Amino acid sequence: MSDFLVLDNLSLSYGRTTVVDQLNLGVRKGELIALLGPSGCGKTTTMRAVAGLLTPSAGKIVLDGKDVTRVPPNKRQVGLMFQSYALFPHLSVFENVAFGLRLKGMRGDALSSKVNEGLASVGLAQYGDRRPADLSGGQQQRVALARSLVMDPKILLLDEPLSNLDARLRLEMRTELQRVQKESGLTMIFVTHDQSEALSLADRIVVMRDGEIEQLGTPEDIYNRPVSAFVADFVGFENIFAIEGGELKGKGEAFTLASPLPEGATGLAWRPEAVWLGEGAFEGTVIGAAFVGQMREYVLESAIGRIKVNVDANLPAHPLDTRLAFDLRVEDAVVLRR
Numbered sequence: 001m002s003d004f005l006v007l008d009n010l011s012l013s014y015g016r017t018t019v020v021d022q023l024n025l026g027v028r029k030g031e032l033i034a035l036l037g038p039s040g041c042g043k044t045t046t047m048r049a050v051a052g053l054l055t056p057s058a059g060k061i062v063l064d065g066k067d068v069t070r071v072p073p074n075k076r077q078v079g080l081m082f083q084s085y086a087l088f089p090h091l092s093v094f095e096n097v098a099f100g101l102r103l104k105g106m107r108g109d110a111l112s113s114k115v116n117e118g119l120a121s122v123g124l125a126q127y128g129d130r131r132p133a134d135l136s137g138g139q140q141q142r143v144a145l146a147r148s149l150v151m152d153p154k155i156l157l158l159d160e161p162l163s164n165l166d167a168r169l170r171l172e173m174r175t176e177l178q179r180v181q182k183e184s185g186l187t188m189i190f191v192t193h194d195q196s197e198a199l200s201l202a203d204r205i206v207v208m209r210d211g212e213i214e215q216l217g218t219p220e221d222i223y224n225r226p227v228s229a230f231v232a233d234f235v236g237f238e239n240i241f242a243i244e245g246g247e248l249k250g251k252g253e254a255f256t257l258a259s260p261l262p263e264g265a266t267g268l269a270w271r272p273e274a275v276w277l278g279e280g281a282f283e284g285t286v287i288g289a290a291f292v293g294q295m296r297e298y299v300l301e302s303a304i305g306r307i308k309v310n311v312d313a314n315l316p317a318h319p320l321d322t323r324l325a326f327d328l329r330v331e332d333a334v335v336l337r338r
């Protein structure tokens with residue numbers, strides 16, 4: 001299947017500063033893609049280019065088989081929902097959702113049924129007469145979503161759509177977004193710097209770093225098989241070591257493992273639960289210990305650096321300052337190859 005949205009060698013600049021450099025990305029129809037990366041890596045800039053708010057300095061954007069690189073924003077059928085989803089405070093919920101449709105010349109029954117359908121799709125069928133101020137933050141967010149959906153965009157871009165919501169609402173809206181997307185079959189790209197949001201929502205994740213794609217894959221790929229220390233760090237690996245001259249090096253002394261290093265590896269990383277505690281070639285002092293329900297989390301200070309270890313909470317606890325042996329085994333590591 002050919003891609004529905006293609007970013008082909010896309011370069012984006014502000015003045016003389018190139019922010020995104022020769023980016024290539026294909027998005028399939030009906031896919032939910034997350035753009036994940038730290039602040040300043042170019043996520044919003046990429047979205048702005050897809051929406052037509054920024055003209056690329058090189059490369060092209062193809063949407064639904066049509067080159068839209070030079071097409072103005074209002075002719076692209078690209079929906080946008082930003083973090084500040086500013087609803088019109090003086091208009092009712094119904095009128096907020098109707099706004100764009102009226103601009104397109106829609107009136108009467110066609111307008112009412114379209115708006116009501118939009119409100120129903122986000123679970124707000126009964127709220128048309130309210131003002132935005134009389135809704136919860138989550139409900140306001142859903143009005144903004146309905147406002148985007150009724151325009152029948154080919155693709156909907158969401159820039160940090162959930163970051164204004166508190167933790168509980170954010171979880172609720174995640175589920176809501178996923179439901180709406182699956183029911184409507186709409187292609188969506190959402191920007192986030194929250195790895196758990198990306199992992200839980202997306203069909204595929206694009207991890208960006210300094211305007212380039214560091215890794216593209218399913219949530220399982222990204223979580224279980226990060227290609228680089230950068231991605232590993234982003235998805236919660238705590239114990240990351242680079243390979244330099246056949247030795248492993250983190251924040252402490254370099255060391256050599258008993259087993260041979262995997263072919264082509266540039267680094268090895270261990271999740272806290274993949275570190276052996278109580279036996280092994282290394283020794284560390286417990287400088288942090290926390291009970292977190294099913295697990296106990298330890299921080300060990302050792303010659304090779306600080307090591308984070310999670311073990312079953314049913315095992316006997318180790319108090320602070322205890323000296324403990326631990327082991328890092330190649331077979332329990334994730335191999336980084338970039």
Ligand SMILES: Nc1ncnc2c1ncn2[C@@H]1O[C@H](COP(=O)(O)OP(=O)(O)OP(=O)(O)O)[C@@H](O)[C@H]1O
Binds near residue numbers: 043
């Ligand atoms: N209008 C602008 N003029 C000049 N530089 C800009 C402009 N907007 C963004 N930048 C720069 O471009 C780079 C990428 O910014 P962008 O907003 O795309 O990052 P981001 O990944 O979306 O970050 P965040 O998560 O903080 O929103 C940053 O270094 C930023 O300072």
